Amino acid sequence: MFLPVFVLSALSCAASHFCAAAAVQIAQGPSRVPAYGKFEAIIDTDARHKNPYDYDDISIQGVFTAPSGRTIIADAFYFQDFLRRPGPPDAPEGREILVPAGQAHWRVRFTPRETGTYRYRITIRNSDGGYTSPEYNFSAEAAVPAPHGFIRRSATSPHHFEYESGAAYFPVGQNLCWSRNLPESVTGHHFPSNGTYDFENWLSKMALHEANFARVWLGPFNELTLERRQEPGRSDTGLRRYDQEAAWRMDFILAQSASYGMSLMLTLESFNSLRRTLLPHVWRRNPYTAANGGMLRHPWRFFTDKKAKSAFKNRLRYIIARYGWSPSVFAWELINEADLVEGFWRPSVSRWHREMSAFIKRTDPYGHLVSSSYSYLEEYFPFAPPGGIDFVQTHAYGGRDMAAKIVRLGRRKAGWMKKKQSIMPHVVSEFGVSLRDNSPDTNADAHGLHIHNALWSSVFTLGGGAAMTWWWYNYIDPMDLYFHFAPVSKFTRTVEWNRYRWKAARLHASHGRIRALGMTGEPGMPGSRPDGRQIALVWLQNKDHTWHRTAKLRKYPRPVKNAVISLRGLRDGTYEARWIDTWSGETLKTTSAVCKGGLVRLKVDRLSNDVAVAIKSRI
Incomplete structure (x- = not known):
């Protein structure tokens, strides 16, 4: 609820002519909010401005x-x-x-991260000057259960994430980049616009199957596009103006996600805005183009033009102000597949990333993670602080064996980060059998075996999260393949990812048709130690168990019998091995394993598809 309104006459003014010319009404937010809950105040003013979305024209802030x-x-x-x-x-x-x-009207949203009494003032600045309100207060109270807070990179494991509370966060989910209404000019097909109803449907199904993560695009060609070219009769469209229907939809989606305990990575821009060829391209509808009243005559100038960068920073401020309060925002992704921008040039794109990332880190009071993505050229990622990104992404399409592809790309990314001496979390944020919409190959895999194999292989290759499938609206949903998320989520919740220092395991399978992936974990620094025990995580896959072999060739896996898996890297002692059914997430059996001379041998009686093994030392 909001408290009664007070007017400008009660405010202290920094410029008397400002006060005489403007009226302001402020509805205070609730007097009590839970820690990590939303405090919100409403400001209504006729203070001079031409564009209420332009922070250079009028800037209203809450100072807490x-x-x-x-x-x-x-x-x-x-x-x-x-x-x-x-x-x-x-x-x-x-x-x-x-x-x-x-x-x-204007709103200020704020998240209290401490308990106790907060004091705050509202400040307003425009061409007439500025003023500051009297001081008001509200109380932040301890929430039950205690909230986890915002998501960070782990202090102990550079490969993983954690909450402010110290609990591990391992993302498991998929892309939900738009509802089923991309315009015919982009896709060649017409889909009815269900907007938030689609997201409501998808998020509820994901939550039912224990997913905790999604990637959502704020444009450039969907119903969540904030900054779009000017439309007749719309004062919320055009350069430095933000579509209020789109913004409201994102509020709704964020609230839905929070109700399910899910986090979102918000993708703020995509290469499609900056291409005149290669469908889907939307340069002709980009408000930054000279033809639409903007400043750009060439796509690549988006990264170098001062006015373009200023406009994008204005959009960043709006996005952070409106959505940054929420702990359900996992990260800001600056741009999708930046290397596909027309006229891409590495130095300018790298400098732009550093500049925008540094701007976010100065502007975002909650310190959300920042990332970006490339379709292929990962060596272009900028790293060095304070402007560097916080985690890297990979997009993986094609291939008859999705696990093999994920492993190859993961190892390549790990090697590249080691060379750069900058280890950070890595997430496969897009994958699919094909880049084509409604591909026959994708649709042939009616049971989603390539999804299963991508999810599990990404977990066991030092991934910061499970790989994220792409074709959500025309494959996952109509074929009801959400069930793949639950087993992975159940398994990853049993591991304290942020409490160990992980490295790739040294594994060898006695049979050539077994793929053995895994990692070993040493307990972290004092204070973050789980229980002092070493741990190893292993995934074993019958290499015959691929989407192409089963769905296309109709050849089903030949079971591998009486194999032995050799694992090196653990200290000598007795270990407990928990064997997990990757299709249910349930424990199949628990056996003892002995490490002698640094070697553990695991006997596999029969492997038809795949199995996971969690190995932990006994005290």
Whole structure:
């Protein structure tokens, strides 16, 4: 609830002519909020401005003082509320109808991370000057159960993530980049626009199958595109203006995700905006182009033009102000597949990444992770702090054996990071049998075996998260393949990823048709130690068990019998080996294993498809 409104006459003014010319109403947020909950205040003013979305024109901020004395500044953002209602199921434009509710105004959102009394003021600056409100306060109370907080890179394991609470976070999920309504100009096909109804459906199914992560695009050609070219009669479109229907949809999706305990990586831009060829390209609808009233005549200038960079930073401020309060935001992805931008040039793109990443780290009061993605040329990633990204991504398409592809790309990425002397988490954020929409090869794998193999192989190659499938709306959902997430999620929740120092295991299989992947973990530094015991995680796959062999060739795996897996890298002693069914996540059996001379031997009586093994020393 919001407390009663007070007006500008109660404010202390930094410029008397500002006060005389402007009226301001502020509705204070709730007097009590849980720690890591949302505090929100509403600001309504007729202070002089041409563009309420442009922070160079009018800047409204909340200045908060924590119980510890720390000062946190949060930008306000311009906001229009909507009511959502479904249209007729057979409507040509889909089911979602958004109706404006109330008048547009500014809001400040803030997340208290300490318990106790917070003090805050609202400040406003424009061409007339500025002023500061009286001081107000609210109380942040301990939440039950205690929240995990925001997600960070692990302090102990450079390959993994953790919450502020110290609990491990291992992402398991998929891409949900847009609903089923890409325009015909992009796809050549028409899909009805269901907007948030699609996301509501997908997120609920993912949550039912224990997924905890999704990647969502804020543009450039979907119903979540914030900055789009000017449309007649729309004051929220055009350069440095942000589509309020799109922004409201993202609020809704973020709230839904939070209700399921899921986190989102928000992709802020994509190469498609910066291409005139190679479908799907949307350069002609980019508000930054000269033809649409912007400043760019060539796509590659997006990375070097001062006005373009200033406009993008303005968009970043709006996004951080509106969504950054939420612990459900896992990371900001600056741009999807930057190397596919027309006229791509490594030095300028690298400098742009450093500049934008550093800007986010200065602006985001909650310190969200920052990343970016390339379709292939991972050596172009900028690393060095303070402007470097926090984790790397890989996109993997094609191949008859998805596990083999994931392993090859993972090892290549690991070798490249070692060469750069900058080890950080690695996530396969896109994969698929094919790059083609509704590919016959993808559809032939009706049971999603390539998904299963990609998920499990990525976990056991020092992945920071499970690999993320791409074709969510035309493959995962219609074929109801969500069940693949649950076993991986069950398994990864049993491992304290952030409490160990991990390295690739030295494994050898006595039979050539067994792929053996794994890692060994040494307990972390004092204070982060789980229980002092060594651990090894192993995944064994029958190499015949691939999507191509089973779905295309109709040749089913020949079981491997009486094999032995040799594992090196553990200290001598007695270990407990828990064998896990990768299709259910349940324990099949628990056996004893002895390490002698640094060698553990695991006997595999029969392997038809795959199995996981968690090996832990006994005290």
